[in-house]
Each structure stands twice: as structure tokens, then as C-alpha cells.
Amino acid sequence: MAWTRKFLRINLTSGSVAVEPLNMEWAQQYLGQRGLATKYFVSEVDPKVDPLSPDNKLIFTTGPLTGTMASTGGRYSVVTKGPLTGAIACSNSGGYFGAELKMAGWDMIILEGKSPRPVYLWIEDDKVELRDASHLWGKTVWETEETVKKQHQDPLVRVSSIGRAGENGVLYACIVNDLHRAAGRSGVGAVMGSKNLKAIAVRGTKGVGNIANPKEFMKVTFEKKKILKENAVTGAGLPTYGTQVLMNVINEIGAMPTRNHRDVQFEGARKISAEAMREKRPTDGKAQLVNNQACFGCTIACGRISKIDQNHFSVVNSPKYWGASGGLEYEAAWALGSANGVDDLEALQYANLLCNEDGMDPISFGATIGAVMELYEMGVLTKEQLGIEAPFGSAKALALLTEMTARGEGFGKDIGMGSARMCAKYGHPELSMTVKGQEFPAYDSRGIQGMGLTYATSNRGACHLRSYTVASEVLGIPVKTDPLTTDGKPALVKAFQDATAVFDSSGLCVFTSFAWGVADVQPQVQAACEGDWSLEKLNEMGERIWNLERQFNNAAGFTAKDDTLPPRLLTEPAKVGPAKGLVSGLDKMLPEYYELRGWDTEGRPTPETLTRLGL
Amino acid sequence: MQKSLHIDPNKCTHCLQCEMACSFENYGVFNNSKSRIKVFEFHHTGRKVPYTCTQCDEAWCMHACPVEAIKLDKNTGAKVVLEDVCVGCKVCTVACPFGTINYVADIGKVQKCDLCFGEPACAEACPTGAITFIDANWTGLDRMRQWAEKTDTAAA
Numbered sequence: 192m193a194w195t196r197k198f199l200r201i202n203l204t205s206g207s208v209a210v211e212p213l214n215m216e217w218a219q220q221y222l223g224q225r226g227l228a229t230k231y232f233v234s235e236v237d238p239k240v241d242p243l244s245p246d247n248k249l250i251f252t253t254g255p256l257t258g259t260m261a262s263t264g265g266r267y268s269v270v271t272k273g274p275l276t277g278a279i280a281c282s283n284s285g286g287y288f289g290a291e292l293k294m295a296g297w298d299m300i301i302l303e304g305k306s307p308r309p310v311y312l313w314i315e316d317d318k319v320e321l322r323d324a325s326h327l328w329g330k331t332v333w334e335t336e337e338t339v340k341k342q343h344q345d346p347l348v349r350v351s352s353i354g355r356a357g358e359n360g361v362l363y364a365c366i367v368n369d370l371h372r373a374a375g376r377s378g379v380g381a382v383m384g385s386k387n388l389k390a391i392a393v394r395g396t397k398g399v400g401n402i403a404n405p406k407e408f409m410k411v412t413f414e415k416k417k418i419l420k421e422n423a424v425t426g427a428g429l430p431t432y433g434t435q436v437l438m439n440v441i442n443e444i445g446a447m448p449t450r451n452h453r454d455v456q457f458e459g460a461r462k463i464s465a466e467a468m469r470e471k472r473p474t475d476g477k478a479q480l481v482n483n484q485a486c487f488g489c490t491i492a493c494g495r496i497s498k499i500d501q502n503h504f505s506v507v508n509s510p511k512y513w514g515a516s517g518g519l520e521y522e523a524a525w526a527l528g529s530a531n532g533v534d535d536l537e538a539l540q541y542a543n544l545l546c547n548e549d550g551m552d553p554i555s556f557g558a559t560i561g562a563v564m565e566l567y568e569m570g571v572l573t574k575e576q577l578g579i580e581a582p583f584g585s586a587k588a589l590a591l592l593t594e595m596t597a598r599g600e601g602f603g604k605d606i607g608m609g610s611a612r613m614c615a616k617y618g619h620p621e622l623s624m625t626v627k628g629q630e631f632p633a634y635d636s637r638g639i640q641g642m643g644l645t646y647a648t649s650n651r652g653a654c655h656l657r658s659y660t661v662a663s664e665v666l667g668i669p670v671k672t673d674p675l676t677t678d679g680k681p682a683l684v685k686a687f688q689d690a691t692a693v694f695d696s697s698g699l700c701v702f703t704s705f706a707w708g709v710a711d712v713q714p715q716v717q718a719a720c721e722g723d724w725s726l727e728k729l730n731e732m733g734e735r736i737w738n739l740e741r742q743f744n745n746a747a748g749f750t751a752k753d754d755t756l757p758p759r760l761l762t763e764p765a766k767v768g769p770a771k772g773l774v775s776g777l778d779k780m781l782p783e784y785y786e787l788r789g790w791d792t793e794g795r796p797t798p799e800t801l802t803r804l805g806l
Numbered sequence: 807m808q809k810s811l812h813i814d815p816n817k818c819t820h821c822l823q824c825e826m827a828c829s830f831e832n833y834g835v836f837n838n839s840k841s842r843i844k845v846f847e848f849h850h851t852g853r854k855v856p857y858t859c860t861q862c863d864e865a866w867c868m869h870a871c872p873v874e875a876i877k878l879d880k881n882t883g884a885k886v887v888l889e890d891v892c893v894g895c896k897v898c899t900v901a902c903p904f905g906t907i908n909y910v911a912d913i914g915k916v917q918k919c920d921l922c923f924g925e926p927a928c929a930e931a932c933p934t935g936a937i938t939f940i941d942a943n944w945t946g947l948d949r950m951r952q953w954a955e956k957t958d959t960a961a962a
Contacts, residue, residue, distance in 0.1 A: 258836055259826070259836050260823060260826045260827065260830065260836060260931070262933075287822075290838075294836075294837060294838070294839070347839070370849065395839070396837065396839040396840075397837065398829060398833070398835040398836055398837025398838075398839070398840060399835065399836040399837070400834065400835035400836070400837075405830075405834070409830070416933060420933065430819075481851075481852035482816075482852050483819060484819055484820055484847075484852075484854070485819035485820055485821035485822075486821070487821070487822055488821060488822060488823060488826065489819075489821050490821060490823065490933035492819035492821060492934075496852040498852070514849065514850035514851070515849065515850060515851055515852030516849070
């Protein structure tokens with residue numbers, strides 16, 4: 192079975208806690224996590240709902256393989272309507288919280304309404320209660336975790352919480368668990384804050400049993416772990432260098448968005464790369480990188496644990512940042528670094544620590560700083576407004592603006608709106624590097640053409656984790672395609688989108704897909720879950736989930752016009768590198784993509800498509 | 807040949823596969839809270855350390871037990887809890903200097919690592935070689951090899 196077959200429904204307005212059986216008919220169609228929670232969400236929530244109103248719901252959800260020995264089987268997702276985008280949001284996190292929730296006996300938690308006062312949800316197996324969180328409100332994620340563990344006298348409690356960013360309504364606030372793992376994107380933390388829910392703390396001692404075919408499950412998960420170990424990316428590149436292995440690679444192919452996408456190569460990339468993290472610093476003779484760390488059940492272990500340079504200006508008077516902590520990952524290093532032209536590795540780690548400490552998505556935050564710096568250089572924003580001179584490349588400005596945003600001070604409030612709203616407020620909406628209000632991640636769509644279509648059609652706004660065609664276009668996984676052409680990319684994007692939805696619904700990490708296809712996930716799901724889980728069924732399920740999300744967004748008011756990119760990427764050619772002279776060829780890909788999807792020219796699934804997918 | 811669990815914390819990533827393997831082997835369920843091996847994460851330093859019973863020769867737990875519920879498994883050298891004899895008095899948990907024998911409230915008995923009677927599931931599950939099951943007389947062999955490799959004979 193693998194599912195616990197029950198979930199919690201918490202009404203924050205009334206303070207009630209209810210246990211409901213999992214809809215197993217839906218579980219057979221949507222598996223779990225992203226798919227199943229989306230099915231619940233769209234069935235219960237009006238697509239027009241104001242994301243920060245009590246009528247929005249917030250779902251914490253695990254997959255059937257969460258909390259098992261399948262490699263990377265520790266994931267959970269948060270599904271809601273995102274305040275940054277107004278679209279469906281589904282943010283996935285690792286760490287240890289998801290497995291703990293499952294081991295307490297719960298597949299999912301649906302949170303509704305709004306608590307009249309700050310509360311946290313305490314789960315100790317079957318004992319579930321809302322508790323006063325007035326002593327936690329105003330505290331950081333790190334303080335919250337520490338306080339809750341002390342309060343319950345149990346270091347094994349796992350906590351998922353918001354920091355001050357989520358409380359203050361930073362529109363890209365994330366939900367952080369285990370100090371530095373996050374359901375990061377689309378502002379799920381702001382929704383949690385709007386509900387006066389500070390944290391969910393879980394201690395699960397029941398474990399995950401009820402595996403449909405335990406012997407087969409142990410055999411097949413062992414075989415699949417071997418594939419991860421023998422693969423060059425999951426067995427060597429990621430554990431050794433982390434996601435930061437990409438910094439120099441992406442820069443060399445001219446797809447490194449730099450200075451708010453003005454440029455596609457960053458002259459300082461080498462200084463903020465994985466290689467730089469391993470080099471001894473002249474100041475203290477130590478490397479920033481301490482070692483790597485795995486999330487629950489993960490045999491890849493891409494996570495970075497680092498120590499910042501105590502002599503760096505940002506922390507010289509703040510010993511609390513001197514210990515080992517998470518970072519830098521590639522996306523954060525890019526967004527805080529290249530996107531702003533900052534090549535000070537220690538400053539990036541400082542900003543990254545603050546993002547973890549107070550719960551902000553470093554991608555959206557860093558990319559918004561890129562827009563701030565461009566507006567500053569244009570003279571639209573001034574030193575008086577910002578409190579500091581903020582030209583591209585200023586590590587001091589990055590550090591100060593991160594502090595101000597995390598704490599909701601001064602111009603930090605404007606930065607907390609995200610680049611779309613901030614740029615519009617200051618008269619330059621065209622400078623916001625976003626799709627559907629969400630900032631781009633670390634791949635320029637002029638240098639990797641498939642990513643342009645990926646971003647334009649992503650159901651949660653610009654995102655690399657909805658179809659990571661970088662795998663094919665740059666790394667040659669599963670087959671090498673030319674990053675500079677649009678040929679074949681619509682089919683590639685569709686295939687990646689559907690497959691990713693399967694990974695995201697299983698409890699496994701999408702990073703396994705560097706080595707695994709859906710065909711490798713399938714036997715693990717089949718051994719764990721009752722019912723027939725053929726490859727065809729899983730592939731169709733991925734497509735069904737994609738269309739379900741799309742339907743919600745269409746009903747929320749999104750149209751084909753929103754499947755686009757900022758004018759800079761469509762009209763300003765790359766200045767250097769292999770993509771020199773190219774803009775994004777989105778117009779060449781989008782119509783073919785709609786056709787492949789079985790959507791009309793307005794981007795709406797046709798009745799035939801919906802019937803075929805059982806929607 | 808007697809073998810023993812050998813732990814190299816520098817290789818540990820805190821993935822907890824060993825804890826799940828232990829609970830699955832002994833209880834048929836993935837349940838870290840039932841694991842007899844625990845992995846500790848020292849966040850401030852970034853260290854991760856798996857820890858379990860070292861199977862002391864003169865085992866404090868065995869000597870402390872008033873009902874002789876802890877016996878030596880001659881094949882493996884493990885000190886094994888006989889569940890049908892254990893009365894759950896917990897004296898062994900007080901006697902053990904390392905904390906590696908613990909009470910299980912569900913069953914009213916204590917539990918400790920029994921080396922899975924010669925095929926430890928934790929070592930098999932460890933993806934990085936942080937936990938291995940090797941010749942008890944030569945747990946230092948790998949470290950010796952590392953130093954041997956560094957030996958500079960050119961200067962002599």
C-alpha cells in the first residue's frame with residue numbers, strides 16, 4: 192500500500208482537527224504528493240481565490256515512497272495557490288520532515304481558514320493539536336526549530352516553519368524544514384504566514400509499513416540505487432561538487448543570466464563556482480565547503496554544508512553565522528551572484544544563510560536584486576531610497592538589502608514584492624525577468640532554447656524544475672540535443688514536464704532523473720503500491736497532472752498571452768558566447784507545443800484531450 | 807573469523823539508510839525510531855556520526871542483567887537480548903556506558919544491535935562505505951593502508 196491511507200484536515204479558523212480517509216480512487220489516478228494533493232486542491236478551492244485570504248488552502252503532502260528505503264524517498268510538497276504568481280503552486284522539499292510526517296501515520300495535511308492568533312501544529316503520531324505560537328512569532332526559522340525542540344524536550348522532532356519573511360508577507364517567502372531545506376518557490380511561506388501558522392512540528396514513531404511486496408521492493412530499490420551510484424552525474428558529479436558543478440559549465444555555453452539578463456556570461460563565474468568552494472581561502476586557510484549531506488534516504492547526497500569566512504565583512508561581528516550550515520547550491524549562487532554581477536563567494540553564502548534563516552526563496556530574491564541594481568544604474572532608484580549605493584557587483588549592497596528584506600525594513604518591503612510588482616511600481620515592468628510573476632532560475636533561454644518554452648509554459652511561473660531540458664540540451668541526458676535550436680524542443684519539453692510530474696508524485700527526488708527514467712521509478716512504485724502501475728499508466732498520469740494544473744490556471748484567469756517571456760529575451764540577442772546573436776525562439780515552439788498537448792490556440796485543453804485523460 | 811561493525815564518520819552523509827535497514831530487518835517496517843543504529847548530525851561542525859553497540863567483550867549490559875537475558879552469540883561475538891527472558895527492568899540501559907542498549911516501550915523489553923546474526927543490514931544498506939562489517943582483528947587495516955601509501959621511502 193505504502194500510503195497510510197489517512198490525512199489530517201485542520202481548520203485554523205475554528206481550531207478543529209479532523210482525520211479523513213485518503214480517497215483511494217484518486218490515489219490510483221494521481222499516486223500521491225504533487226498529483227494527489229493537486230487533485231484535492233483543485234476540487235476544494237475556487238481558482239479565483241485571493242492567495243492570501245483564509246479561503247485559500249495549504250496542503251502538505253507526501254508520496255507513497257516517502258519514508259521508505261527507495262533512494263531519495265524523503266520528499267514532501269506544499270500545494271496552494273501562490274501569491275507571487277496567482278497560479279497553482281507546488282513546492283517540493285527534502286530534508287527529514289516529509290519522512291517524519293509519513294512515519295507519524297499521515298499522507299497529507301490540508302490546512303484551511305486562518306487562525307485568529309499565531310499557532311503551530313504539533314503532531315506526535317496520533318496526537319495532533321494546534322498550540323499557541325505567540326512565543327515563536329517574530330522569530331527566525333532557526334530560532335523556531337530550536338525553541339520547539341527544547342520545548343518538547345525532543346531533539347528528534349522535525350520542524351517545518353516560516354521565518355520573518357513569511358510573517359511579513361514577502362511574496363516569495365518559503366517554508367523551511369531542517370534548517371536549510373525548503374519548499375522554496377512561489378511564495379508558499381507567505382500563504383502559511385497569512386494563516387497565522389508559524390510551524391508544523393512532527394515526531395513520528397509508527398514508521399512506514401504496508402509495502403505491497405516488501406521482498407520485491409527491497410530487491411528493486413537496491414538495484415536502482417546501484418544505477419545512481421554508477422552514473423557520472425548522480426554517482427560522482429553531484430556528491431562531489433553539488434549542483435554547483437553547473438556554474439562553469441553553464442557559463443561556458445553562454446547561458447548564464449548575468450546582471451538581470453543583460454549578459455549571458457559572467458566574468459566572475461569561476462570565483463563563485465563549486466571549484467572555488469573547495470579552494471582554501473587566503474584569509475583563514477580553510478575552504479568554504481565542509482562536506483556534503485544527504486536528505487532522508489538519499490544515496491546521491493548533493494547537499495552542501497559550508498562554513499563562511501569569519502573574517503568576511505558580513506559576519507565579522509555575528510558569530511551565529513560562523514558554524515557549518517547549508518549552501519551554496521547552484522541556483523542560490525547564481526541568483527545571488529551572477530544575476531547581480533556579484534563575485535564575492537562569502538557574500539553570497541551570507542545572503543544564502545539569511546534566506547534560509549528567515550525563509551526566503553533565494554532565486555526570486557536574488558533575481559529581484561538584479562532588477563534593483565539595474566534600476567539603480569539607470570537612476571530610477573537612488574541611494575536615498577535604497578539606503579546604499581547599489582550598482583551591479585556590489586557585495587555590500589547585496590548583504591544590506593538581504594537583511595532589509597528578511598526583516599521587512601525600508602526598501603526591503605518593495606523587494607519583498609518580487610521583481611514584477613517592484614519593477615511595475617517604479618515604471619519599468621519590462622525589466623522584470625519573470626514569467627507569470629515568478630523570477631527565472633539560472634539558465635538563459637537564449638543559450639538553452641528549450642528552457643524558454645519550459646519557462647513560458649511552466650504551471651507555477653518561471654521554473655527549471657518543471658521540465659529540466661538542460662539535462663538533454665547540455666548534459667546529453669537521456670539524449671543530446673542542440674541547445675541553440677528550437678527543433679524538437681516542444682516534444683522534449685512535454686516529455687520532461689509529464690515525467691517530472693510522475694517523480695514529484697512518488698515521494699522521490701527529481702534529481703534521480705539524471706540517471707533514472709520513469710521506467711526506473713515504475714517498478715519501485717509497483718512493488719510498494721497496490722494496484723496496477725504500468726509505465727503507460729504512469730506516463731498518462733504525468734500528462735493528466737499537467738493538464739489538471741493548467742485547467743486550474745486557466746480558470747484562475749491565465750491565457751495564452753501569459754505563456755511568454757520578457758521582451759529582453761525575445762528581442763535583445765545574446766552578446767557573446769555560443770548563443771551570440773540569438774534571441775529566444777519561443778514563437779517557433781509554442782504553437783507546436785499546444786498542438787502536441789492537445790490544446791487549442793488559446794492554450795486550453797480541448798474536450799477530446801480532457802476526455803482522453805479522464806478529466 | 808569474527809567480524810565487527812566498523813564506522814568511518816567521514817564517509818557518512820546522514821542519509822539514514824542504515825536506520826531504515828535496521829528497523830526493516832528487525833520489525834519489517836521502515837521506522838527510524840526503532841533503529842538500533844543511530845546517526846547523529848552535529849550541525850555546527852557539519853559532522854555526521856553513525857553510532858551503535860560495539861559488542862564489548864566484558865559487556866556491562868550482560869553483566870548487569872539480573873535474569874541473564876543477554877547472551878553471547880559465539881558465532882558473531884554479538885551480545886544478544888533474549889526477548890522471552892528480558893523482564894524490562896532497564897538495569898542494562900543504566901549500566902551501558904555508551905547508551906547503545908535501549909528500552910522499547912511497545913514491547914516492554916530492551917533492544918540492542920545483534921549484528922543481524924552475522925549479516926548486518928545497516929552495513930549492506932550504507933551507500934558510502936561509512937559502515938562496513940570487517941575482520942574484527944583488523945579494523946585498523948584501512949587506516950594503516952592509507953598511511954602506508956604516504957610513506958616516503960625516497961628520502962631514506
